[in-house]
Amino acid sequence: MNDTRKLAKYLAGLGYGSRKEMEVAIRRGRVTGWGEEVRFDGEPLDPAPGMVLMLHKPAGYTCSHQDQGRLVYDLLPPRFLKRDPKISSIGRLDADTTGLILFTDDGALLHRLISPKSDIPKTYEATLARPLEGHEAALFSSGTLVLRGEDKPCLPATLEVTGERIARLTLTEGRYHQVRRMFAAAGNHVETLHRASFGSLVLGDLTEGEWRLLTPEERARLG
Structure with a gap:
């Protein structure tokens, strides 16, 4: 050049x-x-256009460019926010949810990964207000659960109970506050929520607030 x-x-x-x-x-x-x-x-130089990075999102940060308060973009180098094409999160985590979130400036990749047809499994670790009752796994995997205010059932999801009030839920959708609403439909309340994985990607030793670029191999696995 x-x-x-x-x-x-x-x-x-x-x-x-x-x-x-x-x-x-x-x-x-x-x-x-x-x-x-x-x-x-x-x-x-910073990565060329088409980069993808992973962030370990702390609680209290909003996945938005414009909201008031602390934003996930505050955790990235300020220069990244001036890139053209613009960098955006691939989907969102609510302010109280921690864990793995991806960012990219590749618009085609972003839309492909957030499409309802993507079928990418995402695993969440939930701490609940009350002990699990034993019926939740069957309910979530049935494909018949209809969330309040909706008319289309959730796709089957897998629940792994890891403690009296702790469970891992893997789903392939990304509806608004879906995990919290699914547990609410089962008669419980999510106290803490953490996204542990996105497809084959896991946080590894990335601590809260830290980010890293995906390797070419990791990027290729996203499609």
């Missing part, structure tokens, strides 16, 4: 600044490695 204008446009698209600012940065020598590995202020 030896053309100054093209490089300035590319850097602006990555969020480093406006095109004019990038042209000035190039003239001042802040951009090095032309023809090889381009660096900005001595650091490797």
Whole structure:
């Protein structure tokens, strides 16, 4: 990428600044490695468009660009929010839910993964207000559970009981507050909720508030 204008446009698209600012940065020598590995202020460039990253979302953060209060985007480098195409979360977790959430600037991938046809399993760990009664697994797997205010049954979901008030629920849908509403329909209340996995992806040793880019292999498995 030896053309100054093209490089300035590319850097602006990555969020480093406006095109004019990038042209000035190039003239001042802040951009090095032309023809090889381009660096900005001595650091490797951010990923090219099409990146996907994973965040371990803490409680109290909203998955929105515009809401008041703490936003999940506050946990990412400010430069990422200036990228063009824009970076967005792949689906949402409510403010009180913790765990794995993905972000991308690939619009086609985003829409493919949030489509009702995607069938990607997502596993949640729920702590409940009251002990499980034993009927929940059959109810959730039946494909007949209709949530309040809806007329279409939930797709079958798998429940694994791991404690008196703790369970793992795996589903392939992403309806509004679905896990909480499913347990409410079963006569219980979710006190804490954590997304443990998205497809084959797990958080691993990623701590709350931390993020990392997906590897090419992980990215390829998303489709």
